[in-house]
Amino acid sequence: MALLEIRNLSKVYQRDSQMITVFEGIDLDIEAGEFLVLMGPSGSGKTTLLNLVAGLDKPTAGTISVGAAEVTEMSPRQLAAWRSRHVGFIFQLYNLLPVLTAYQNVELPLLLTHLSKSERREHVMTVLEVVGLSDRADHYPRQLSGGEEQRVAIARAVVSDPTVILADEPTGDLDAKSADEVLTLMQRLNGEFNKTILLVTHDQRAAERGHAVMHLDKGVLTG
Amino acid sequence: MKYARLVWVNMTRNKRRTVLTTLSVAAALFLFVSLRSVNTTLADAREVGSESRMVTRHAISIVFYLPESYYQWLVTVPGVRSVSWADWFNGIYRDPRDFFPNFAVEAESYLAMYPEMVIPEDQKRAFLDERTAALVGSGLMERFGWTLGQAIQLRSPIWAPDREWPFTIRAVYTPTNPSFGDALFFFHYDYLYEGTSRRAQPGWYVLEIEDPALAAAVAETIDEHYRNSQAATKTETERAFQTGIVTMYGNVGFLMNAIGLAVFFAILLLAANTMMMAARERTSEVAVLKTLGYSDRLLFALVLAEAASITLIGGLLGVFGAKLAFEGTGFQGLGLLPNFQVKWATATAGMAIALCLGLASGIVPAWQAARLPVAETLRRVG
Numbered sequence: 001m002a003l004l005e006i007r008n009l010s011k012v013y014q015r016d017s018q019m020i021t022v023f024e025g026i027d028l029d030i031e032a033g034e035f036l037v038l039m040g041p042s043g044s045g046k047t048t049l050l051n052l053v054a055g056l057d058k059p060t061a062g063t064i065s066v067g068a069a070e071v072t073e074m075s076p077r078q079l080a081a082w083r084s085r086h087v088g089f090i091f092q093l094y095n096l097l098p099v100l101t102a103y104q105n106v107e108l109p110l111l112l113t114h115l116s117k118s119e120r121r122e123h124v125m126t127v128l129e130v131v132g133l134s135d136r137a138d139h140y141p142r143q144l145s146g147g148e149e150q151r152v153a154i155a156r157a158v159v160s161d162p163t164v165i166l167a168d169e170p171t172g173d174l175d176a177k178s179a180d181e182v183l184t185l186m187q188r189l190n191g192e193f194n195k196t197i198l199l200v201t202h203d204q205r206a207a208e209r210g211h212a213v214m215h216l217d218k219g220v221l222t223g
Numbered sequence: 224m225k226y227a228r229l230v231w232v233n234m235t236r237n238k239r240r241t242v243l244t245t246l247s248v249a250a251a252l253f254l255f256v257s258l259r260s261v262n263t264t265l266a267d268a269r270e271v272g273s274e275s276r277m278v279t280r281h282a283i284s285i286v287f288y289l290p291e292s293y294y295q296w297l298v299t300v301p302g303v304r305s306v307s308w309a310d311w312f313n314g315i316y317r318d319p320r321d322f323f324p325n326f327a328v329e330a331e332s333y334l335a336m337y338p339e340m341v342i343p344e345d346q347k348r349a350f351l352d353e354r355t356a357a358l359v360g361s362g363l364m365e366r367f368g369w370t371l372g373q374a375i376q377l378r379s380p381i382w383a384p385d386r387e388w389p390f391t392i393r394a395v396y397t398p399t400n401p402s403f404g405d406a407l408f409f410f411h412y413d414y415l416y417e418g419t420s421r422r423a424q425p426g427w428y429v430l431e432i433e434d435p436a437l438a439a440a441v442a443e444t445i446d447e448h449y450r451n452s453q454a455a456t457k458t459e460t461e462r463a464f465q466t467g468i469v470t471m472y473g474n475v476g477f478l479m480n481a482i483g484l485a486v487f488f489a490i491l492l493l494a495a496n497t498m499m500m501a502a503r504e505r506t507s508e509v510a511v512l513k514t515l516g517y518s519d520r521l522l523f524a525l526v527l528a529e530a531a532s533i534t535l536i537g538g539l540l541g542v543f544g545a546k547l548a549f550e551g552t553g554f555q556g557l558g559l560l561p562n563f564q565v566k567w568a569t570a571t572a573g574m575a576i577a578l579c580l581g582l583a584s585g586i587v588p589a590w591q592a593a594r595l596p597v598a599e600t601l602r603r604v605g
Contacts, residue, residue: 047602056514057598077518084516091601095511099232109515111225156515 002029003196004053004164009062011048022048023219026062030164035190035197037210044216046200050166053198054087055079067163084112088157088195092169094149096141102128102152103137109160127155131185147178154185158195165189167199171206183209226521230528237501241533244497248537248580249544251490256545256573258479260565265476267402274435276336278464279445280427282455285311288424289454297428300444302437307332308425310415314377314388314408316367323363325377325408327415327423330358336431339403346371346394354414356393362405364395366553371395382419401564429461487576494584498530502588509592510600519593526592530585531578538577542570 006028013020022045030036040046051057053064055071064071069082083089096105103124110120128134131151141149150170157165167186171179187209189195199210207213215222234241279297281287289308297306310327330351334340342350342358350356359369369375369392376387390410398405416423432441442458449456502509509522546565548554554563 048598051598051601054514056601077520080513080516080518082516083514087514087516089514091511095507097232097508097511099236100229104228104232108512111229112516112521117225 003032003034003067004028004030004198005063005065006053007063009049009052009064010060011045011052011057012060021219023216023221026216026219026221028214028221030196030198032196033190033194034212035187035210036199037207037213038198038200038216039202039207039213040216042202045219046216047168049216050089050168050198050200053164054089054166055083084109085160086163088160088162088165090150090153090157090165090167090170092172094141094146094153094173096149096152096156098141101138101140102133102144102155105141105152106155106159108156113160123159124155127159128152130158130189131155145178146174147181150174150178150182151185154182154189158189158193163196165195165197167197167201169201169203170199171201171203179203179205226525226528230525230532233501233505233525233529234532240497240501244494245533245537245540247493248490248534248577249540251486252538252541252573252577253545254486254541255483255576256542256565256569257549258483259569259572260545260549260563262476262479263566263569264563273461274438275432276461277430277432277438277441277458278427278461279430279456279458280464282446282449282457285427287454288426289428289456291424293425293428293449293454293456296448297430297445300430300441302432302434302441304431304433305332305336306428306430307336308412308428309333310412310423310426311381312377312379312410312415313381314379316375316377321367323366323406323408324404325410327412328409329412330409333409333429334358336429339399340396341399342394342396350394353391353393354411354417355390356410357390358394358396358409359392360405360407361395361397362553363408364392366406382415382423386418388414388418427464430458435460487580491580491583494530494534494580495587497533498526498584498588501529502526502592506592506595506600509595510597513595513597514601522595523589523593526589527582527585530589531581534577534581534584535574538574538580542573542577545573546570 006026009026009028010024011022012024013022026049038046038049048057052059053066053071055074059072062072066086069086071079071082074082096102097108100108106124106127107120110123113120115123125134125137128137131154133148133151133155136144136148136152141152144152150173154170157167165186170186171182174182183206186197186199190197197210199206201207212223279289279293281289288310294306294308297303307329309329312325312327314325315322334342334347334351340358350358357375363369371392371394373392374389375392376389378384378387382388396405412423412425430441432438438460445458446456512522513519542565549563549565
């Protein structure tokens with residue numbers, strides 16, 4: 001049984017009186033430890049699919065399960081608790097809180113756990129070490145380069161040891177060198193730490209780093 | 224506590240706005256506490272009077288005098304144990320701004336009726352034995368740095384305005400009840416009488432009655448007796464008399480409460496506007512926190528805590544600023560509000576209002592944060 005199972009998933013938006021179908025009847029399986037890259041043109045519904053998997057949006061029809069959790073059946077409160085334990089989300093624009101240091105940003109998901117302050121510190125410093133930014137722990141986002149900001153965001157996504165990492169165009173706002181570093185880091189998270197990753201991108205170089213590539217276009221998912 | 228830093232950094236991200244809002248709340252609470260304390264001080268003034276003491280004054284107004292001859296009959300009224308009398312002197316020390324209440328009293332009988340004033344026996348004797356002696360409250364002594372035996376002079380615009388009235392402080396009283404006030408000044412009626420070439424007359428009589436239950440009958444007897452005289456009387460309990468004096472200020476309580484309410488709503492709108500702006504600027508961050516697993520309930524609480532923290536800090540500054548300012552300077556409202564103080568009950572009410580302000584101003588942005596649609600917000604930001 002796959003770690004992530006999507007069955008007959010549909011999403012239809014209503015804009016004024018017009019119904020807009022993003023996709024319809026999608027099926028997808030992702031095995032534990034897999035690094036799947038999802039490509040497609042703008043507006044094809046890639047980000048919508050990621051949001052649905054993370055429980056940030058509700059599908060019009062279909063089911064999503066991650067491990068034993070039926071994501072589409074959960075209440076908003078259950079979804080929040082589930083996300084904090086099982087989902088690491090990486091954004092294109094990093095979305096770090098500007099008033100917090102790198103350390104404090106990475107610590108944010110751990111505040112939702114019962115870990116003590118010293119335990120949180122240990123986790124945060126370990127993960128900052130993994131992304132190569134332990135010496136920048138006290139720096140604010142404005143004091144970091146784009147690549148460094150994204151690495152902090154990756155550290156924040158993995159610090160709670162989630163079941164699945166969802167990355168939405170993580171290299172979309174980076175120069176080639178920084179993008180390469182970020183992709184190498186994600187590959188390492190998958191290879192060394194066996195993290196299951198679903199990465200959405202336009203970037204062909206990013207696609208080359210995954211185990212498999214799928215395309216979403218005009219509501220149709222192809223392998 | 225682990226979320227305290229998150230609340231703090233959000234509060235301080237726009238320092239100027241937070242400081243200005245906090246100071247606005249502080250100013251409003253300072254005003255509220257001041258106005259409320261005027262009310263409580265006036266309410267206390269009503270409580271000074273005793274139910275076993277009555278006051279007989281001119282039926283038209285307290286500014287009219289009563290004949291000295293009334294004394295002889297008043298002491299014979301059934302139920303009356305003893306009688307004394309007093310006059311408002313309106314004495315000014317140095318400058319009108321140094322105002323304090325001062326009275327000419329028939330000293331021996333007056334002191335016997337007011338056990339609220341504790342006076343060392345030797346000082347009491349010295350006061351009673353000397354025609355120009357003064358009995359002064361301990362607070363007044365402290366306010367002007369006076370010492371026992373010190374000579375001071377007062378001027379009275381209503382009694383021989385061209386002359387100075389010399390006094391020697393011979394006794395200091397300490398009130399048993401703070402509401403009585405420790406800033407009063409008493410001297411001998413005889414001194415006033417002689418100093419005005421015997422023009423002075425009693426402003427009011429104070430009657431000690433045998434039983435408070437007799438008050439109505441005593442009042443009726445006296446007022447009926449003088450009904451058709453040149454100086455008709457109005458007799459009432461001392462407490463009712465004090466209330467009458469307090470109400471001469473007008474409906475102060477209503478005025479103070481109305482101003483306080485207006486200030487409260489003005490600051491509520493200001494604080495709410497600040498919180499709305501602060502929350503609106505952070506919608507993408509709220510969406511990110513939701514993505515990380517922060518629940519609607521937690522985000523609601525964080526925004527509410529931020530609003531309440533701002534108003535509580537403002538409240539602390541305003542409430543305790545007022546307490547320190549008034550008590551540190553011995554404020555007495557130019558003598559019109561003796562024993563003015565910010566009571567702990569008022570301070571507590573002020574802090575409760577600060578908390579309510581915070582919760583009321585934060586509830587809408589907190590609700591909006593909790594209900595924020597994540598996917599739509601992230602799409603807008605992206």
